Amino acid sequence: MHRSEKVWLTLSFGMIMAFMIFAGYQTFALEMGPPSHGERIDPQKVDETAPFNEPGVKQIGENEYEVVMTLQIFSFTPSDIEIPAGSTVHFTLTSKDVVHGFQVAETNINAMVMPGYVQKITQKFDKAGEYLVLCNEYCGAGHQLMGTTITVK
Amino acid sequence: MESVIAQNTNTSLKEKTNKVLGVNLQDAKLSKSYLSVAFIALLIGATLGLLQGLNRAGLLELPAWLNYYQVLTAHGLLLVVVFSATFTIGYFYAGMSHTLGGLLPKVRTMAWIGFWLKIIGVVLVVIPILMNEASVMYTFYPPMAAHPVFYFGLVLVVLGVWMACFGGFIQVANWRKNHKGQHLPIFSFFATGVFILLVGGTAFVAVEVIFMIIPWSLGWVDTINVMVARTLFWAFGHTAVNIWYLTAVSAWYVIVPKIIGGNRWSDVLTRVVVIALVIMNITGGFHHQIVDPGISLSVKYMHVFMSLAIGFPSLMTAYALFAVFEKTARKKGGKGLIGWFKTLPWGDVRFLAPFIAMAAFIPAGAGGIAQTTNQLNQVVHNSLWVVGHFHLTLGMSVAMTFFGISYWLVPHLSKRVLTKGMNQFGVVTTIIWTIGMITMSGAMHTVGLFGSPRRTSYSTYFDNATALSWDPYLIFLAIGGTMLMVAAIMQVYSVFNLMFFAPKGETEFPIAEEEKGASKTPYWTERWGVWVVLMIIVVAMAYVIPLTDFIVNAPPGSPPFKTW
Numbered sequence: 060m061h062r063s064e065k066v067w068l069t070l071s072f073g074m075i076m077a078f079m080i081f082a083g084y085q086t087f088a089l090e091m092g093p094p095s096h097g098e099r100i101d102p103q104k105v106d107e108t109a110p111f112n113e114p115g116v117k118q119i120g121e122n123e124y125e126v127v128m129t130l131q132i133f134s135f136t137p138s139d140i141e142i143p144a145g146s147t148v149h150f151t152l153t154s155k156d157v158v159h160g161f162q163v164a165e166t167n168i169n170a171m172v173m174p175g176y177v178q179k180i181t182q183k184f185d186k187a188g189e190y191l192v193l194c195n196e197y198c199g200a201g202h203q204l205m206g207t208t209i210t211v212k
Numbered sequence: 213m214e215s216v217i218a219q220n221t222n223t224s225l226k227e228k229t230n231k232v233l234g235v236n237l238q239d240a241k242l243s244k245s246y247l248s249v250a251f252i253a254l255l256i257g258a259t260l261g262l263l264q265g266l267n268r269a270g271l272l273e274l275p276a277w278l279n280y281y282q283v284l285t286a287h288g289l290l291l292v293v294v295f296s297a298t299f300t301i302g303y304f305y306a307g308m309s310h311t312l313g314g315l316l317p318k319v320r321t322m323a324w325i326g327f328w329l330k331i332i333g334v335v336l337v338v339i340p341i342l343m344n345e346a347s348v349m350y351t352f353y354p355p356m357a358a359h360p361v362f363y364f365g366l367v368l369v370v371l372g373v374w375m376a377c378f379g380g381f382i383q384v385a386n387w388r389k390n391h392k393g394q395h396l397p398i399f400s401f402f403a404t405g406v407f408i409l410l411v412g413g414t415a416f417v418a419v420e421v422i423f424m425i426i427p428w429s430l431g432w433v434d435t436i437n438v439m440v441a442r443t444l445f446w447a448f449g450h451t452a453v454n455i456w457y458l459t460a461v462s463a464w465y466v467i468v469p470k471i472i473g474g475n476r477w478s479d480v481l482t483r484v485v486v487i488a489l490v491i492m493n494i495t496g497g498f499h500h501q502i503v504d505p506g507i508s509l510s511v512k513y514m515h516v517f518m519s520l521a522i523g524f525p526s527l528m529t530a531y532a533l534f535a536v537f538e539k540t541a542r543k544k545g546g547k548g549l550i551g552w553f554k555t556l557p558w559g560d561v562r563f564l565a566p567f568i569a570m571a572a573f574i575p576a577g578a579g580g581i582a583q584t585t586n587q588l589n590q591v592v593h594n595s596l597w598v599v600g601h602f603h604l605t606l607g608m609s610v611a612m613t614f615f616g617i618s619y620w621l622v623p624h625l626s627k628r629v630l631t632k633g634m635n636q637f638g639v640v641t642t643i644i645w646t647i648g649m650i651t652m653s654g655a656m657h658t659v660g661l662f663g664s665p666r667r668t669s670y671s672t673y674f675d676n677a678t679a680l681s682w683d684p685y686l687i688f689l690a691i692g693g694t695m696l697m698v699a700a701i702m703q704v705y706s707v708f709n710l711m712f713f714a715p716k717g718e719t720e721f722p723i724a725e726e727e728k729g730a731s732k733t734p735y736w737t738e739r740w741g742v743w744v745v746l747m748i749i750v751v752a753m754a755y756v757i758p759l760t761d762f763i764v765n766a767p768p769g770s771p772p773f774k775t776w
Binding site: 061064067068071072074075078079081082083085086087091092093094095096097098099100101102103104132156157158160162164165167169170171172173174175176177178189190191193194195196197198199200202203204206208 | 279280281347349353355356438439442501502503504505506507508509512513516517520521523524527528531535581585586587589590591593594595662663665666667668669670671673674676677678679765766767768769770771773775776
């Protein structure tokens with residue numbers, strides 16, 4: 060094996076390890092792990108199951124909100140959400156039918172929402188403006204219309 | 213003992229006749245049939261791709277009887293499954309016939325049965341799509357439920373693939389029995405790896421479709437476990453595309469060095485790359501589930517390693533190929549730190565197409581490494597970035613290598629030659645395809661980072677400002693898609709011209725030799741049993757924990773939905 064190949068392979072291995080270390084550090088030390096909530100729910104009884112029996116925006120602290128949201132073809136409940144700038148928002152999500160995706164453009168909010176599972180994701184909204192919320196997993200004929208907004212004032 | 217000797221002389225006689233007379237006509241017919249289906253699928257798939265590009269750019273409204281999601285489902289299946297699988301099988305069968313002394317009659321029959329199973333399967337898959345009864349995409353995630361016929365078709369396609377794979381195993385086992393102590397010829401070594409992965413990967417989707425989806429779509433059971441289905445799908449879904457990549461890699465290691473007049477890279481390292489890709493491939497699919505609920509952070513983190521590990525053999529490959537290029541170019545008088553590059557045969561489409569394919573894998577592989585890392589994946593998951601990524605990997609690295617192969621494989625099989633004119637035509641095709649794919653994929657990567665979702669027909673989201681700001685980029689999907697359509701038509705024309713109309717003659721099956729005086733490859737590389745066991749162990753490490761959790765702690769299941 061040539062010296063240059065040894066150098067190349069060492070660098071390759073080093074790069075893979077660096078990705079591992081950064082991913083691990085972000086996940087476990089900075090708590091930036093990807094959305095992975097484990098709670099289960101009966102997908103046919105979402106409307107009767109707390110907290111999804113009362114979907115909506117709830118203030119749970121100073122500058123802190125919880126959004127309990129159901130996703131169903133082809134809408135989000137609640138929709139057209141308004142929150143003050145600087146708030147941290149905890150989204151609690153589930154699907155009432157097929158697989159959906161929950162994405163807020165211009166943020167890192169991106170999570171799969173599966174029937175039978177409760178998904179959670181948190182985001183701090185510092186900048187005022189209108190954020191586009193959309194379903195990013197194909198869910199049927201009206202998938203391209205499944206969108207709403209979060210207005211940060 | 214006597215019979216063994218007789219068999220040995222028999223096979224080596226066959227090998228010699230093969231060399232003198234060229235291709236075995238019956239084997240050639242088989243491979244030509246597979247390749248014909250592959251390129252017809254490419255033509256239809258590209259046409260559907262163009263329709264999507266035009267729609268997504270807001271230039272074309274598709275009619276109700278052929279909507280965006282029907283087109284997208286057919287496009288994905290035709291290109292990711294039909295084009296790639298039939299090309300791969302046709303190509304490896306041609307190479308097995310060439311390097312293993314002709315196909316056994318039994319094996320040829322199996323491959324034909326596999327061929328027809330796949331054809332019937334594809335027809336059964338396409339009919340419900342055309343009737344708008346199966347707009348469920350390449351991934352067909354439950355609880356979306358297509359017409360049961362769609363799933364029956366998929367099962368037949370998988371059975372067809374298995375027939376071809378097991379035919380390959382029989383062929384290889386027979387050769388090994390008659391060549392005790394010898395190394396399997398490198399081309400067939402790649403074929404073996406690919407067939408093992410094809411069986412391993414499709415096994416997961418077969419379990420998903422046969423034991424979960426079909427009983428549920430027929431109404432025999434009321435509900436389905438969506439996370440188990442999804443996890444099984446991705447154990448297949450990503451393995452499939454990695455198999456097409458491994459097929460392209462086989463040409464990079466074995467064929468391209470011969471075309472440029474050089475020698476192969478170290479035989480043992482080549483075999484190690486194949487073995488590593490076979491062992492580690494299947495678990496890579498998990499990175500499609502990084503933002504899924506129900507999977508713990510530690511399992512997801514373990515899978516970062518499992519996915520990134522596949523990057524290592526690819527990085528070995530990158531070094532090997534450029535080392536071969538440099539060595540060959542210098543031997544031909546190339547000079548300077550990078551000046552030797554000019555010595556390579558740029559005007560030869562058989563080199564140019566696979567070279568661009570390899571070069572494309574540099575950004576494509578880098579994008580893949582980014583996507584497999586948890587936090588970076590969250591930024592781009594299900595955005596058009598991902599579509600841009602796999603159009604670089606599959607649409608360039610794989611497809612262009614396949615195109616490059618077609619310029620010698622088709623004439624070889626048809627006893628014809630590649631004329632200067634057709635070579636020029638191929639060079640132009642390659643350039644148009646390259647520019648088209650860079651345009652489209654570049655725009656997809658960019659607009660994906662801004663948040664534009666994949667698998668979504670044209671939408672302004674009620675004139676939302678953010679969504680409207682994506683439109684200028686989406687125009688490039690239409691521009692790139694149009695160029696790709698032109699190149700696809702040219703490519704398919706070339707294939708059929710070379711098959712039926714090009715001047716008669718002999719075209720060689722270019723397999724590069726090892727360098728003279730290369731050290732002997734140790735025999736442990738041939739221990740396929742061990743590699744398969746290791747593959748199963750790695751798969752078990754990756755999937756036993758999450759699958760058990762999904763089954764034991766399953767939520768109530770989901771009934772079928774038809775939401776289109």
